[in-house]
Amino acid sequence: MSDHEIFSPPPPAAVLEAALYADDLDLAEAFYGGVLGLEKVTRHGNRHVFFRAGRMIVLIFNPAQTRLPTGNPDLPVPPHGADGPGHLCFATSAAELTAWRDRLDAAGYPVEADFHWPNGARSIYFRDPAGNSLEMAEPRLWFDDA
Amino acid sequence: MSDHEIFSPPPPAAVLEAALYADDLDLAEAFYGGVLGLEKVTRHGNRHVFFRAGRMIVLIFNPAQTRLPTGNPDLPVPPHGADGPGHLCFATSAAELTAWRDRLDAAGYPVEADFHWPNGARSIYFRDPAGNSLEMAEPRLWFDDA
Numbered sequence: 001m002s003d004h005e006i007f008s009p010p011p012p013a014a015v016l017e018a019a020l021y022a023d024d025l026d027l028a029e030a031f032y033g034g035v036l037g038l039e040k041v042t043r044h045g046n047r048h049v050f051f052r053a054g055r056m057i058v059l060i061f062n063p064a065q066t067r068l069p070t071g072n073p074d075l076p077v078p079p080h081g082a083d084g085p086g087h088l089c090f091a092t093s094a095a096e097l098t099a100w101r102d103r104l105d106a107a108g109y110p111v112e113a114d115f116h117w118p119n120g121a122r123s124i125y126f127r128d129p130a131g132n133s134l135e136m137a138e139p140r141l142w143f144d145d146a
Numbered sequence: 147m148s149d150h151e152i153f154s155p156p157p158p159a160a161v162l163e164a165a166l167y168a169d170d171l172d173l174a175e176a177f178y179g180g181v182l183g184l185e186k187v188t189r190h191g192n193r194h195v196f197f198r199a200g201r202m203i204v205l206i207f208n209p210a211q212t213r214l215p216t217g218n219p220d221l222p223v224p225p226h227g228a229d230g231p232g233h234l235c236f237a238t239s240a241a242e243l244t245a246w247r248d249r250l251d252a253a254g255y256p257v258e259a260d261f262h263w264p265n266g267a268r269s270i271y272f273r274d275p276a277g278n279s280l281e282m283a284e285p286r287l288w289f290d291d292a
Contacts, residue, residue: 009245011183012236014200016285018164019233037157041288054160056202057288059233066233076259078271080279082228087165087205087212090158099155113222125224133226139162142187142203 019059020086021066022130025049028060031129035107053090089123089135091146097122097136117141165205166232167212168276171195174206177275181253199236231273235281237292243268243282263287 022028029049033040038051038058047065051058063081070077092100101111104126112133113125121141126134139146168174175195179186184197184204193211197204209227216223238246247257250272258279259271267287272280285292 009238009242009249011185012199012238012282014237014285015161015164015202015204015234016237016283016288017233017235017281018161021228021232039157052288053158055285055289056161057235058161061233063230067230075261075263078258078273078279080231080233082167082230082232084209084228085226086167086228086232087163087207087226088161089163089203091160091162092155092158095153096155099153103155112224115221117221127224133224135163136158137162139160139201142162142198143201 015056017057017059018088019061019080020088020128020130020132021063021082022060022128022132023062023064024129025060025062027129031109032058032060035104035109058088085127085131085133087133087135089137091139092136094122094138097124097138100124100136161202163203163205164234165207165226166234166274166276166278167209167228168206168274168278169208169210170275171206171208173275177255178204178206181250181255204234231277231279233279233281235269235283237285238282240268240284243270243284246270246282 025046032038032051038053041050041052043049046062048061067079067081101124109126111124111126116122121138123135123137128134171192178184178197184199187196187198189195192208194207213225213227247270255272257270257272262268267284269281269283274280
């Protein structure tokens with residue numbers, strides 16, 4: 001009997017990292033760090049820049065670099081990398097959403113869509129400098145107890 | 147004086163949704179729901195299938211569909227969609243990681259990399275049916291108090 005028959009692991013109960021791709025990491029760092037105000041965790045040259053959002057890490061990768069083998073036998077991170085606009089959604093309160101709309105407009109990142117879902121939760125959408133579709137939404141969009 | 151000068155919103159403190167892309171949503175649903183055991187939140191035809199992981203929603207989109215306008219003036223979700231392997235990381239305990247390695251192997255999704263980071267946290271990497279690079283990692287990889 002192998003281990004997996006003895007201990008059936010529960011479904012993953014949390015996401016630790018979410019990734020987006022950007023060709024220009026300087027622009028990405030200025031946006032996620034400067035405009036959104038996220039805490040920068042680390043930057044590795046032109047390969048990646050990582051930010052913290054609560055208990056999550058938001059990974060911004062340059063796909064031209066992450067498609068290559070790492071070249072470090074101790075850290076054999078498998079290659080990955082996507083082209084085209086991805087998506088990520090931050091949780092924000094209703095009051096913060098309204099303030100973010102103004103702040104993003106003022107910073108030159110105008111809100112592209114702003115609407116309420118059938119259950120009443122509001123979302124705003126905007127683009128990062130790489131064209132990724134970012135959203136801020138009230139968490140009650142998905143969680144009744146939020 | 148505009149609102150954004152009165153109330154400067156704090157940086158987003160949580161990620162609500164992370165997205166990956168897959169051309170075949172039936173395979174994606176079988177993998178994320180069946181193999182990983184995530185709770186399915188909703189599926190919309192061949193456009194998307196969404197899962198819950200704790201306080202996060204994992205969105206699997208068919209990029210051929212999400213690149214098109216929604217056609218619903220009440221829900222003008224902006225287009226997005228990426229090609230090529232993306233990345234997402236789940237938080238799991240050390241014991242769960244070992245059990246997941248066995249379970250993924252048995253399910254035909256062999257672990258592609260398995261190593262410890264310089265701070266001692268362990269990660270395993272595997273692929274979803276669309277080729278996205280998935281990771282399970284001990285959260286102390288990023289959070290000293292985890």
